[in-house]
Amino acid sequence: MKEVTTSGHRGLDFEEPLLFEQGARGRTGVDLPEAKGAKNRLGGLQRKGDVGLPGLSEPQVIRHFTRLSQKNYGIDTGFYPLGSCTMKHNPRLNEKMARLPGFASLHPLQPFSTVQGALEVIDQVAAWLKTLTGLHGVAMSPAAGAQGELCGMMAIRAALTERGDARSRVLVPESAHGTNPATAASLGYQVDPVPGNARGRMDLDAFRAKLGPDVAAVMLTNPNTCGLFENDILEVANAIHDAGGFLYADGANFNAIVGRVRPVDLGVDCMHINLHKTFSTPHGGGGPGSGPVVLSKALAPFAPYPFLVHDEKGLRLAENGQDAPKDAKPFGRLKGFHGQMGMFVRALTYMLSHGGDGLRQVADDAVLNANYLLAALKDELSAPYPGPCMHEALFDDATLRAHGITTLDFAKALIDEGFHPMTIYFPLVVHGALLMEPTECESREGLDQFIQTVKALMARLKSGETAYFQEAPRLAPRRRLDETQAARRPVLRFRPEA
Numbered sequence: 001m002k003e004v005t006t007s008g009h010r011g012l013d014f015e016e017p018l019l020f021e022q023g024a025r026g027r028t029g030v031d032l033p034e035a036k037g038a039k040n041r042l043g044g045l046q047r048k049g050d051v052g053l054p055g056l057s058e059p060q061v062i063r064h065f066t067r068l069s070q071k072n073y074g075i076d077t078g079f080y081p082l083g084s085c086t087m088k089h090n091p092r093l094n095e096k097m098a099r100l101p102g103f104a105s106l107h108p109l110q111p112f113s114t115v116q117g118a119l120e121v122i123d124q125v126a127a128w129l130k131t132l133t134g135l136h137g138v139a140m141s142p143a144a145g146a147q148g149e150l151c152g153m154m155a156i157r158a159a160l161t162e163r164g165d166a167r168s169r170v171l172v173p174e175s176a177h178g179t180n181p182a183t184a185a186s187l188g189y190q191v192d193p194v195p196g197n198a199r200g201r202m203d204l205d206a207f208r209a210k211l212g213p214d215v216a217a218v219m220l221t222n223p224n225t226c227g228l229f230e231n232d233i234l235e236v237a238n239a240i241h242d243a244g245g246f247l248y249a250d251g252a253n254f255n256a257i258v259g260r261v262r263p264v265d266l267g268v269d270c271m272h273i274n275l276h277k278t279f280s281t282p283h284g285g286g287g288p289g290s291g292p293v294v295l296s297k298a299l300a301p302f303a304p305y306p307f308l309v310h311d312e313k314g315l316r317l318a319e320n321g322q323d324a325p326k327d328a329k330p331f332g333r334l335k336g337f338h339g340q341m342g343m344f345v346r347a348l349t350y351m352l353s354h355g356g357d358g359l360r361q362v363a364d365d366a367v368l369n370a371n372y373l374l375a376a377l378k379d380e381l382s383a384p385y386p387g388p389c390m391h392e393a394l395f396d397d398a399t400l401r402a403h404g405i406t407t408l409d410f411a412k413a414l415i416d417e418g419f420h421p422m423t424i425y426f427p428l429v430v431h432g433a434l435l436m437e438p439t440e441c442e443s444r445e446g447l448d449q450f451i452q453t454v455k456a457l458m459a460r461l462k463s464g465e466t467a468y469f470q471e472a473p474r475l476a477p478r479r480r481l482d483e484t485q486a487a488r489r490p491v492l493r494f495r496p497e498a
């Protein structure tokens with residue numbers, strides 16, 4: 001569709017050039033006094049060429065970034081049904097607490113006597129995580145889920161090494177998030193994929209057949225990335241324990257069971273928790289995250305530096321061998337400082353404002369909402385596994401393909417309708433997957449609107465309008481981008497001469 005306006009703007013949605021395209025030489029938004037006693041502002045040095053920074057007035061800068069921010073679609077703008085990412089509302093109370101100067105202005109090298117309150121926050125989050133999971137210890141420093149996985153698997157490796165039983169293989173179900181095999185592989189383990197069964201769960205017989213004295217761990221996500229509860233998990237736990245290995249649980253989907261099921265009762269030895277998924281806190285676009293790892297009694301001594309200790313002077317962080325308790329055997333250190341303070345404050349605010357019963361309700365409502373979507377859409381799209389599901393509803397592309405379009409085409413058409421698309425093409429075990437996670441935050445009206453839109457799009461598709469989908473999005477600031485080209489040949493610098 002050709003632009004209909006002369007300016008390129010559409011209504012109040014502006015076509016926004018780069019700052020480099022807007023700038024003029026010599027223009028500036030600040031007016032500094034002449035530096036006294038210096039020959040020029042470069043201290044006498046001569047500039048060899050143009051620095052290449054755009055010259056802009058203050059209003060130009062403000063408008064540019066305000067307009068860009070208005071193009072951003074986020075959880076505060078509308079429905080954000082990305083599966084596996086748990087994009088839920090971040091209550092503003094969280095933000096208010098995280099901005100209290102006593103938290104926001106902390107320096108990580110302050111003396112412990114001046115940060116007792118902050119250490120108490122970390123300790124309280126740790127206590128909640130241990131209570132909710134039933135596990136013995138928790139490492140708070142990992143910066144996100146993926147680093148939590150690394151932390152948990154390094155604790156497992158340290159425990160195995162200590163007993164003189166270094167093992168070489170890690171079992172990972174085929175439906176796992178890519179970070180699971182990546183974590184195991186980056187630690188030098190051979191990743192052995194376990195196929196799924198017709199019910200969308202890990203195949204128990206195939207799993208048992210792969211067990212052996214060289215298996216260090218199985219990394220299981222529960223509920224899994226198909227949105228289904230791995231109901232053989234007790235058998236899995238018993239079998240891996242009998243074989244001398246550990247059950248690593250990927251806890252990214254903990255929001256589906258928090259307050260209802262304790263991972264310790266499922267035989268889990270360690271599990272990372274994405275605070276930024278289960279306990280709100282803003283995320284997306286690369287950060288920030290926070291991925292504490294809960295650990296069994298056998299694994300807890302291997303948790304990395306730094307970790308909290310209580311002594312007669314109060315709370316402090318053990319940073320190295322000199323100030324660690326005698327029974328500690330840390331495998332090393334993962335992160336410069338003690339984790340993501342702002343995320344701890346937000347997560348604790350969320351925990352305290354919901355309470356134990358409120359968190360359980362979060363899980364109940366998330367599961368209810370996902371089942372509402374699944375029930376409403378399973379005859380429109382095609383659902384590979386019958387319900388009920390847990391916190392996310394999974395569809396495949398059988399119906400879309402039968403009508404000549406792809407999952408990507410459908411996702412792009414949703415953008416025109418004002419919806420952020422669901423997760424697509426993940427999990428890989430389902431052809432052309434569409435994974436929808438409404439979370440507990442969505443109202444029934446919001447879900448109904450989305451359902452009506454999907455139904456209307458399907459009616460359009462079934463009446464033969466394939467081009468409508470293949471040409472989408474038409475109404476977004478940009479049409480369909482060449483993602484392959486963007487990944488292969490990214491243009492990261494604006495060159496006016498080019």
Ligand SMILES: *Cc1c(COP(=O)(O)O)cnc(C)c1O
Binds near residue numbers: 085
């Ligand atoms: C999000 C996610 C991860 C990785 O967590 P990050 O915090 O993004 O590093 C791992 N596994 C699953 C199932 C996830 O959804």
